[in-house]
Amino acid sequence: MPRNVTIALDAMSGDLGATTAVDAAVSMVRQFDDLSIVLVGDREVLDPLLKGSALTGRKRLSVQHASEIVTMEDAPAQAIRSKKDSSMRVAINLVRDGDAQACVSCGNTGALMAIARFVLKMLEGIDRPAIITSIPNIHGHVQMLDLGANVDCSAEHLYQFAVMGSALSSVVDSKASPRVALLNIGSEDIKGNQQVKETSKLLEESTLNYIGFVEGNEIYMGDVDVVVADGFVGNVALKTSEGVAKLIREYLGQEFKRSLLTKAMALVASPVLKKLGQRIDPRRYDGASLLGLRGIVIKSHGSADAVAMESALKIARLEAKKDLISLLTSHTDAQVLHQGDLHRT
Amino acid sequence: MPRNVTIALDAMSGDLGATTAVDAAVSMVRQFDDLSIVLVGDREVLDPLLKGSALTGRKRLSVQHASEIVTMEDAPAQAIRSKKDSSMRVAINLVRDGDAQACVSCGNTGALMAIARFVLKMLEGIDRPAIITSIPNIHGHVQMLDLGANVDCSAEHLYQFAVMGSALSSVVDSKASPRVALLNIGSEDIKGNQQVKETSKLLEESTLNYIGFVEGNEIYMGDVDVVVADGFVGNVALKTSEGVAKLIREYLGQEFKRSLLTKAMALVASPVLKKLGQRIDPRRYDGASLLGLRGIVIKSHGSADAVAMESALKIARLEAKKDLISLLTSHTDAQVLHQGDLHRT
Numbered sequence: 281m282p283r284n285v286t287i288a289l290d291a292m293s294g295d296l297g298a299t300t301a302v303d304a305a306v307s308m309v310r311q312f313d314d315l316s317i318v319l320v321g322d323r324e325v326l327d328p329l330l331k332g333s334a335l336t337g338r339k340r341l342s343v344q345h346a347s348e349i350v351t352m353e354d355a356p357a358q359a360i361r362s363k364k365d366s367s368m369r370v371a372i373n374l375v376r377d378g379d380a381q382a383c384v385s386c387g388n389t390g391a392l393m394a395i396a397r398f399v400l401k402m403l404e405g406i407d408r409p410a411i412i413t414s415i416p417n418i419h420g421h422v423q424m425l426d427l428g429a430n431v432d433c434s435a436e437h438l439y440q441f442a443v444m445g446s447a448l449s450s451v452v453d454s455k456a457s458p459r460v461a462l463l464n465i466g467s468e469d470i471k472g473n474q475q476v477k478e479t480s481k482l483l484e485e486s487t488l489n490y491i492g493f494v495e496g497n498e499i500y501m502g503d504v505d506v507v508v509a510d511g512f513v514g515n516v517a518l519k520t521s522e523g524v525a526k527l528i529r530e531y532l533g534q535e536f537k538r539s540l541l542t543k544a545m546a547l548v549a550s551p552v553l554k555k556l557g558q559r560i561d562p563r564r565y566d567g568a569s570l571l572g573l574r575g576i577v578i579k580s581h582g583s584a585d586a587v588a589m590e591s592a593l594k595i596a597r598l599e600a601k602k603d604l605i606s607l608l609t610s611h612t613d614a615q616v617l618h619q620g621d622l623h624r625t
Numbered sequence: 626m627p628r629n630v631t632i633a634l635d636a637m638s639g640d641l642g643a644t645t646a647v648d649a650a651v652s653m654v655r656q657f658d659d660l661s662i663v664l665v666g667d668r669e670v671l672d673p674l675l676k677g678s679a680l681t682g683r684k685r686l687s688v689q690h691a692s693e694i695v696t697m698e699d700a701p702a703q704a705i706r707s708k709k710d711s712s713m714r715v716a717i718n719l720v721r722d723g724d725a726q727a728c729v730s731c732g733n734t735g736a737l738m739a740i741a742r743f744v745l746k747m748l749e750g751i752d753r754p755a756i757i758t759s760i761p762n763i764h765g766h767v768q769m770l771d772l773g774a775n776v777d778c779s780a781e782h783l784y785q786f787a788v789m790g791s792a793l794s795s796v797v798d799s800k801a802s803p804r805v806a807l808l809n810i811g812s813e814d815i816k817g818n819q820q821v822k823e824t825s826k827l828l829e830e831s832t833l834n835y836i837g838f839v840e841g842n843e844i845y846m847g848d849v850d851v852v853v854a855d856g857f858v859g860n861v862a863l864k865t866s867e868g869v870a871k872l873i874r875e876y877l878g879q880e881f882k883r884s885l886l887t888k889a890m891a892l893v894a895s896p897v898l899k900k901l902g903q904r905i906d907p908r909r910y911d912g913a914s915l916l917g918l919r920g921i922v923i924k925s926h927g928s929a930d931a932v933a934m935e936s937a938l939k940i941a942r943l944e945a946k947k948d949l950i951s952l953l954t955s956h957t958d959a960q961v962l963h964q965g966d967l968h969r970t
Contacts, residue, residue, distance in 0.1 A: 418872060428810050431818040465773050465860040473776040473857050496864030500872040512818050513861050515810040516854075519841030520862045524869040527763060527845040531904050535897045542897050549894040552880045552887050559876050 284314045285600040287593060288380035292321035292349045292367040293387025295583045301386075302329040304589035308597075309340045315597055316340040318380055321367040322347065346370035350387050352582065356394035368392060372399045375575040381600035382576035384567070384592050386584045393429060396570055396577045403609060406572040410441045411511070411579065412448060413568040415521070416559070417500045423449050423458075424499065424507045427568060428515035435478035438462070438508055439486070442479075444571045445506040446488050447611035451602045452595075457489040458505035463513060464493035475510065525560050567592030569599065571608070576600055629659045630945040632938060633716040633725035637666035637694045638732030640928045646731075647674040649934035653942075654685045660942055661685040663725055666712040667692065691715035695732050697927065701739035713737060717744045720920040726945035727921035729912070729937050731929045738774055741915055741922045748954060751917040755786045756856070756924065757793060758913040760866070761904070762845045768794050768803075769844065769852045772913060773860035780823035783807070783853055784831070787824075789916045790851040791833050792956035796947045797940075802834040803850035808858060809838035820855065870905050912937030914944065916953070921945055 412425035536546035566588035580592035757770035881891035925937035
């Protein structure tokens with residue numbers, strides 16, 4: 281992977297403000313010699329934050345001015361029309377113009393999707409962008425999509441998600457033939473809703489390594505590389521998972537706090553509990569890719585701290601270095617042709 | 626609650642066999658003076674299992690012979706037509722005939738639903754049965770439905786689930802005015818799929834204590850008593866939760882097994898870890914109610930052991946003692962009338 285990468289970082293849209301974005305960027309250029317980061321936002325805010333740092337990689341950090349900020353309240357259409365100089369828009373423009381190979385934003389997901397789609401356009405044969413992220417599982421991790429971009433999907437849309445998810449997994453996870461599964465509520469053919477049954481038929485005829493249905497528990501326990509769901513179901517699965525993990529952490533804390541004795545046990549066990557905490561820390565999995573666009577766009581969590589934002593920046597760097605878009609283009613071309621064949625038969 | 630209760634227990638359909646069912650029944654009649662259990666199944670198998678036990682409550686245990694067993698492979702329609710003397714069918718018949726106030730089965734869910742619907746019939750104004758269970762959350766627990774009985778639901782169906790869930794929560798959890806929420810992917814009005822939006826409108830006009838949308842994480846973290854979803858989404862949420870809990874238990878085990886030192890830590894912390902294990906033990910939450918029928922039918926997990934089966938039997942006892950069906954009838958009548966009003970406007 282000899283390629284140098286420039287990432288445009290929307291430095292203004294996160295809940296924790298520009299300082300966090302600058303911290304993450306500084307840490308990233310220190311870690312990766314091949315990485316440059318353009319901090320996009322109000323120069324009067326960003327310049328002073330960078331000034332102090334006479335650090336390694338300082339010359340690989342630059343500022344691109346943008347005078348506006350897309351807020352969480354801005355409707356997507358409004359963000360496109362009336363905030364043409366927002367940090368989000370300018371960051372995406374840098375990708376369109378080839379000045380950056382990827383962009384990262386913690387901002388309003390709806391606006392980010394709409395602006396990215398408007399500015400970058402969709403890949404050939406893909407109707408809608410999908411949100412994908414990697415989720416820890418018993419064998420390492422699994423890629424899951426869509427996580428909320430599309431709430432009323434057709435079988436064709438799910439099919440397209442499968443094609444894109446497979447391409448992403450082959451690139452990012454270096455899997456030769458990623459195992460693709462459909463999220464369903466039973467492994468038998470008779471189960472599932474209409475949408476899932478139709479999608480399964482399309483996938484059976486495709487050249488993807490389609491392994492059939494998985495149930496919710498198999499996201500975490502199954503032998504699978506890519507799990508495909510519509511955005512409603514995928515989002516529920518993701519958010520539910522966060523809730524369960526939080527509940528168990530809470531229970532663990534409660535149990536250890538019950539008495540002086542259990543508090544002492546907690547002290548003894550604390551290195552292990554800390555390790556566990558790190559493994560299930562959602563910040564480590566921050567950074568969801570908006571797939572289907574003619575450019576790499578990564579959504580970081582709205583309340584992302586520097587640790588989370590670094591995770592997102594690492595994903596952006598990896599996808600850019602491995603030239604995900606070229607590979608997606610060739611994958612989707614091949615598969616969409618195939619899909620076209622299906623329709624003719 | 627002065628009422629004595631008789632439960633018909635399908636003793637033949639669980640993976641672990643009749644011994645487990647008998648163990649659970651024996652333990653239950655020992656714990657509850659007001660409880661009688663009819664073990665339904667092959668008399669030649671069940672009689673010897675009971676014979677040895679000259680125990681408290683022995684006379685509140687009886688056997689009802691049934692010569693057949695519905696297997697996991699039997700299609701629902703086939704189970705109805707060709708297994709009229711199955712333990713499942715006979716147990717449900719006992720409820721129909723008033724010889725039992727509830728039945729419990731670990732068998733094939735599809736067959737159980739179909740037979741129960743065929744034998745017991747639906748409540749007035751309810752089109753389809755829904756599966757509901759209580760799930761632990763930060764404030765205690767929450768009732769969630771549907772968990773997989775209905776995969777392609779209309780807004781009307783979801784509305785009916787909400788009415789039934791609310792009634793169940795008021796009875797079983799003794800809530801005066803259960804807070805009912807719809808599972809969605811965002812708290813803003815603009816988010817969500819068509820089905821959820823339409824249901825929300827119906828619920829806003831209802832007399833239920835409808836509190837709006839919740840996201841997946843709020844099942845576990847939210848101030849809510851009843852979470853309503855279609856069977857596909859609800860099932861994914863439930864199964865996903867099981868997967869996450871299992872993964873975290875696995876991680877915890879791995880971390881404590883890393884070295885001699887961490888193994889020693891595990892030894893010190895083991896009472897606390899055991900407590901945690903109990904709190905997240907799915908067997909403690911076993912027993913899902915099939916709601917909407919003119920009788921109490923509880924589904925226990927296929928691989929339920931005696932602990933899990935006892936949980937299911939306890940739910941059956943509570944619903945029977947509190948006369949859930951009468952209360953459901955009055956609730957659904959009132960709400961369905963109201964729904965009728967909606968349609969006329």
